[in-house]
Amino acid sequence: MPTVIAMDCSASMHSWYAPNKEGKVLSKLKLASECGIQILEFFAEKMKLEHLAVLSFSSDVEKLSDFSRDYAHLKLSIAKMKVRDKSLFSQLVSYLNQFVVETWGYMEPCHVIIITDGRLSWPEEIMVAPSRTLFEFPGNLHILCLESTSSLTSSGCMKSLKNILEQNSGKGSITSLLKSRLNEHEVISTMKNELEKFLNDRFKIFEINLKCGSLSSQVALYPAPVADKTGEEFDDSFQIIGFLDVADVGNPPVLSRHLLSPVADKETSQNPDETEDLAVSPAMAIVLHGSLRIENKVALVKVSPNNYGVIYSWPCSKTKSNLVLSLLPPGAESVPWLGNIRQLGPSSLLPSTGKKIEIPTFPVQPRKGSKRSYAQPTVAWTRPTGLQTDIQKILRSAKKLPEKSQVFYKDLNRLRRAALAFGFHELLEGISSLLERECTLLPGTAQPEAMLQLSHAARELKASIGAGYEHNLEPLKTDFKFNR
Amino acid sequence: MSDSDHKTVFLIDHGPAMGESSKQMVEYDIATKSRPQGVVPLAPVAKSLWTSSIEALCEYCRIVWDIFPHNKLLRFVVGDTSARFLNSWNKEEQNLNHLMKSLSGVGPPLKKADGNIMVGLVSAVGAVAQQTSAQKKLLSSGSSVSNRGRIVCITQLKNDVHLKTIVDCACDAVNKHCESASTNEGILPIDSLELVIIHVKPFGSNSAITEHSLTPASKNPKVLVEAQDVKATRHGIAIANRLLHLVQRHFDLSVTSITGIPMKEEQHANSSANYDVLLLHRRLPGTAIRESEHSMWDGELSSTMLLKWGTPKINYNELYHCTGAARVSPVDVNSRPSLCLTNFLLNGRSVSLEHWNNRPDGGTAGSGGSRQMTHMISCRGSDIFLHALGIFRPPFEDPPNISDGPGGKVKDYRISDFGEIIKHNHLLPLGGRVKSGTLPIDGAMAKLDRRTRYWPLVYSKSIIFNLAKTVDPLLEAIVKENLTPDDVLQCQRVIYNLIGLERDGAALPLVTSAGSLSRGINKQSKREEQYKSMWRELEDLLRAHSSTSSKHMDILDCMLECIGKGKSSRTSSSVDKLKSNVRSGANEIYESPESPPPLKKSKTENESSARIRPQKGTQSLLSMWTQRVENTNSQRHVEFYGRLASDGNKAVLYPNFEEDPNNAQNTPANQDRQTPRHGHHRYQGHHRSGTGGGTREEGGRSGRNTPQGSKPKMAKKTQKPYPQ
Structure with missing residues (x-):
């Protein structure tokens, strides 16, 4: 997965690690860049496909190299690192949240390796909310400290580092790369061994x-x-x-x-x-x-x-x-x-009963009787337009009676049931008067049956308020042919 | 199942206060063009608080059931003097039809009824304590369940003191149920309860309660209380909007606007305008978490994401990387734009969408301003899903080609043959159609295993897979789980056909890299070697399948007998070893410890056949043919009892000849009548060779060791062993 190497370049990193007798500068910053190079070499050798980025951070974050597989270029970028002011961890976190998400999105797990002397300032007031994690992407936070475990503990840094890790739901590790009382020759070799162990441990194909x-x-x-x-x-x-x-x-x-x-x-x-x-x-x-x-x-x-x-x-x-x-x-x-x-299985598993069986197909349909609201007629009257549309529909078919009597009664019954469910009995009376009025407005050319059906529906609608949900308004029987 | 949104109980006040009019009129007789002028519209009607609340409630439920068809359960308690449940936690009762039907039985609140919702509240708490079937399943599987729930109470309160009494009542009820949980089956202690109290009041009312967001109750910290105060303004839509905001927060839903949907105008069918549709859906993974603003707000929902209509021309045969898919529910289900969109999608279309930023700094989410498909909306199995597509770099961007790795330089992979395996193992949703006891997925893997038991990856490592026409029926049949007698016959026929090929000296397909076998040998012996490896390969194939059933074993036996190896020892322990052998290449000589000794011995023994075809390595065609015939015959032939009774192989004919000539003459005559024709001839042949001896003696021995021991056989130089 993509990996970010973030180097602490605060002033404290400039401190000389070992007494310098022969004019050799062995600052922690130098050690940190050694670490960075070793990490890059490890990836170049073993995990050629991984993308790495290099950052340096203090009170501000500097992007030394964007995500890349060009390890030579990445190595060069480490050399650009300079000592700056104090380290502000919160600054790094908000930078990473933007930088990583921009490239890989919110879903891609990413490693963040921080090389520091352990003094990451983490102001209490910007603690993340309990429901959120440190990073907005699934991040593993590995803190590599250029300090021995004992000095980390005694200085109280360990506690704050553990606190940081906790904020990341415990995903990650804290590794101390040095041991106490090392002479200058041992420093580099110890660090390299510890780092090697860490890399082999955490980064496997x-x-x-x-x-x-x-x-x-x-x-x-x-x-x-x-x-x-x-x-x-x-x-x-x-x-x-x-x-x-x-x-x-x-x-x-x-x-x-x-x-x-x-x-x-x-x-x-x-x-x-x-x-x-x-x-x-x-x-x-x-x-x-x-x-x-x-x-x-x-x-x-x-x-x-x-x-x-x-x-x-x-x-x-x-x-x-x-x-x-x-x-x-x-x-x-x-x-x-x-x-x-x-x-899921191949069709050959279907029992061969002799008669032709229906071969099931994708997509799998939801179980019967659980249709979504948009896939079936649904009543929604919270907006006035919802109710008005339903009424308009009934009126439209009322004008085309008796041809549209099927649709007319179907819609009327639907409206009636909804009004009963919502306890909206006043509406039923209103619709009843509406239908009665429609009766009087019928043009002279209208069929006589239209009037019969309308007044029948108006009457029935009012009378059946107490008749229950399942009651269905039926069209008035006007065809008496079979009685002859 | 441990989420607080798994169980929601609605408590709806059915007291007289709720029957009050919302004092907001609904116009239902609106003017239309068709209505003649001068008609006075009918007086509008007013919704009661009850009607407004129920309408709003139904919308809440519609959205939940649209988006979460499983495991987000809703229950309804109507409280007046008593408490009435409208449904149970059962899945069958979790739908809008059931709810509407039960509601119609309740009817509007009665004007004079008395009582308060305390009884209903206690029942509602009881409902949260009841375990659902999903929780039961989880418990029985040994997992721990944290029983959390939510009660949404829609009522009209008098004042803040009234509110406090209700909260206290709920706290007591929770405690009571926790105590009784240990003794009652099906009751779980309540670990936490959200109590949302919505105070509804008509337009113009001044009664107010203090609204506050979720805070633990002083009496019982397990109960978190929220109070909302809403006035039924604008036809009660305020209540509906309040509940929409609540459902959005309760179920962590996103509001997305699909914008710029081209739609034909109702009035002018040849012009089209662009419309927007507001959808609710679960927050898609991969999108930033936005702090939702507080939901004490009666306005319309506003979208948090704008998706611009792209093209409905989506290639279904392309697999898009999709980081999330969520069911949607339109906010306004019956509006014309919503209906147009949903019907369009339900007809099986998919539409690509593009994230649209309204901010001044940038147009699209994609860099460089180029149009980028970021989302897609489509219907699958009558549910509409919004897909979020992966728009970021894949972590393995620009990888080396697969052909640069191990195996990449091989050119003759059996790719199209593997396509056949793919077709045969095409998966279908068999749910419930397979006889119980077998999980389809296991059946699928077993089938795949049978199909690949012996399957060289490249053409050059196999002879039989290159002999398509001849061997195909066998290859097709042998991978079946159960063989019909027809299949067995087919397979045997293939084996005989192969023998025929060898007899005719037909050239086998050239296997180029079959190793050093064929190098530097003349053409004849090359062919011989090819047949040798062909038989070896066929044996490997059949042996790999021999463990499937006894019929598979029979085919192996048939083949082994044909090439003169005798019956397999019916053990399958060698199969595993074989598999690894197949992988490393079929041209290696395979000898399992169980297999009979190689044929070298018989070669030296079988001098006569060696004379006929001196170059032949293993066996002459003649001996193979005789074996085959003998094999069929041996099934029909009843062994001469004289031989069975004798020591060794030779029956002494007419043992009593000298003592009793009459008796002796009878025996062969009887035998003749019982023996079928071939057997008879054979017996005669034996008789002849037994008595005649001489030159044919050696030729009669095929060198094949049958389990019964070697039988002297008739020898013929011609390929027709029997007299016509």
């Missing part, structure tokens, strides 16, 4: 065995996925369940996405001579990628007992494409239109 039935392929995930909020661990292998059409899977909400790149299996990669052969030994991930692209499908994959993802071919340019895994939100029902993922 996430490798997993991707399984498709009996076939499998070792793949690396960039960036490494983060376990869901419930803390459910990932399975030992990601297992493909089956395949879906891109149109059916329909842009599901996604927590994070990761590049899948085939890597050599650990067993075979032990022999360095074989690296030559790797390029020519077939990998399942490549077949999968090619077929998904041609068939325009996605593979549904199970990553932990309760978490799923989709694997698809992602075009990174017109000619290049790659295999990408998108992790779905936790749970088997995270994508409503796919239904419960555990209930």
Whole structure:
């Protein structure tokens, strides 16, 4: 995941670490830049795909380098660091919230590595609200201190650093890179060892065995996925369940996405001579990628007992494409239109009863009787226009009686039921008079039945107020032919 | 299930005060063009406070049920002298139709009825204490449930003292229910309760209470109280707006305006104007958290996000990175723009939208002012969803091509064949249609496993997958879970056809990188080697599938017998080893400890067949053919009992010949009648070779070891072993 290296360049960092006999300047700032370079070298060697940015902060934040994979350029940018005034941690946080979000959005987890002497001022009054976290993006805060643990504790810095970490919901770490009473020769080597340990510990390439039935392929995930909020661990292998059409899977909400790149299996990669052969030994991930692209499908994959993802071919340019895994939100029902993922299976599982069975299709429909308000006639009279529209509709069909009597009575019944539910009995009386008046306004050319139906409806509407919700106003029977 | 919005109870005052008119008239007889001039419109009617409140309440519920079809449950208590529940926590009773129906049974408040809402309040607290089915499920799975809830009380209060009595009453009820929770099943202690009291009053009324936002009650800190004072102005829309603001806050909803929707004018069908529609939806992940302004406000909802109408031409076959999707509900469901939009979407269209910033500094959210699709609205399964699309750089931007990594240089991947696997394992929502006991997802994975048990990744590592026409029926059948007798027959036929191919010396598809096997050998032996690896591969394939069912095993046995390896030992332990073997390449010689010894021995033994085709490595076609025929025959043939009874293989004919010639003559005659035709001939053949001996003796032995031990067989130089 993207990583920001933030160097404390406050005045306190200028202090000489060791007594300087031979004219060597060994300030903490120098140590900090050594750290920065070591971190960059680590990434350049082991995690070539990661983006890094370098900042220096004091009372103000200076961007030494934007997110980049150009490690040489990043290294050069560290040299630009200069000593400034005092460090204001809150300044850094608000800068990061803007800087990181601008590039990666609110969803992308990001590492923030702070190299400091531990004196981060964190004014009490700008403590974040309990409902919010330090960062607006999912950030891991790693504080590397150029100080021994004991001196951090005695100076009270440790307490405030722990406090900061707590504000970030505990996500991150505090590492002390030095030990007390080191002579100048030991300083650099101790620091480098501690930093090496920290980097190896925290920054690992996430490798997993991707399984498709009996076939499998070792793949690396960039960036490494983060376990869901419930803390459910990932399975030992990601297992493909089956395949879906891109149109059916329909842009599901996604927590994070990761590049899948085939890597050599650990067993075979032990022999360095074989690296030559790797390029020519077939990998399942490549077949999968090619077929998904041609068939325009996605593979549904199970990553932990309760978490799923989709694997698809992602075009990174017109000619290049790659295999990408998108992790779905936790749970088997995270994508409503796919239904419960555990209930997905190939059509061959359907019982063959002989008679033709209906093949279920996507999208999964919500259960019966739970239609949304916009997908069915709904009464909403909070605005006067709502009621007026409904009445206008009734009047329109009233003018076309008896042809429109079906619609007329249907709408009238709907209005009646709503008025009963809202306890709006006055309205029913009003509508009754309205219909009576319409009766008198009928043109001479109107059919006599229109008048009969209108006065019948007006009368019935008033009379049936107490008749209950289920009562239906029926058209007046005017066709007596069958009696003959 | 532990959220405070999982359970909401509405307590609606049904006392006489609520029956009061809101003193605001509703015009329902509005002038239209069609109405003749001079008609006096009918007098407008006034909504009662009750009607205004219920209308507003129904809107609140409509939005909740539109956006949260599951797990956000609402209940309604009507309180006057008694308390009446209008529904339960059951899912079936969580919809607008049910609510409207029950409400009609309640009717408007009676003018003279007396009482207060205390009884209703106690019932409402009781409803929060009741566990819902979702909570029950969670509890039975062993998780802890924090039972939180909310009561929204719509009533008319006298003054602040009245308010305090109600709060105290609620506090007492919570305590009481917590005590009784331990003894009653289905009752959970209440961990926290939000009590929202909405004081409604008619236009012109001066009674007021002190409004305040959520604060813990002095008597019981578990109860958080909020007081709202709202006047039913403008046809009661003030109450409705107040409740809209509440639903927005209670369920953390965003208000989004879709702007610039082109719509045909009602009056002039050939011109179109642009309209806006206001939608409520759950806050989309990936958007900034904005502090919502306080909701004690009776104005219309205002949008927090403007999305400009883009194009409805969206390619459904493109997968967009979508950071969130949320169900929507229009604020004004029956307005013409809303209806137009929802109907358009319900017909299956999707529309791209663009984030629109009203700020003076910048037009769109995307950099450089270029139009960027940031959202999308579409209908899926009769629900409308607003999707937030990923507009930021992917963290793996500009990655190396997949072909630069391991396996990238391989050119002959079986990509189109894998497409077949993809098609066969296309998933469908089978929910409930599969016989109980099997979860479809497990069935799907099992099927995928069967399809890939033996599946070389590249063409050059396989012969049989290149023999499409000949082998396809077998490849298609063997991956099935259950084989029909027809399938078995098909498979056997394929095996025989392959034997036929070998007999005819047909060339197998050239497998280029099949290793060093074929290098530097002449054409004939090359072909021989190819067949050898073909059989080996077929065996691997069948062995991989042999564990599926006994019929699969039968096919393996059939094949093994045909190539003269004898029956497999019916163990599947070698399958796993085989799988890894498949991956590393099919051209390696596979010998499991269980498999019978290789065929080298038989080669030396089988001199006669070696003479016929001296270059042949393993077996002559003749011996294979005889084996096959013999195999079929052995099923029909009843073993000569004389041989069964004898020591070793040879039956002594006419053992009693010398003692009793009459008796001896009878035996073969009887045997003849029982034996089928071939068996008869064979018996004769044996008879002949047994007596005749001589040159044919050696040829009769095929070198094949049957479990019964080797049987002397008729030898023929021709390929037609039996007399016509």
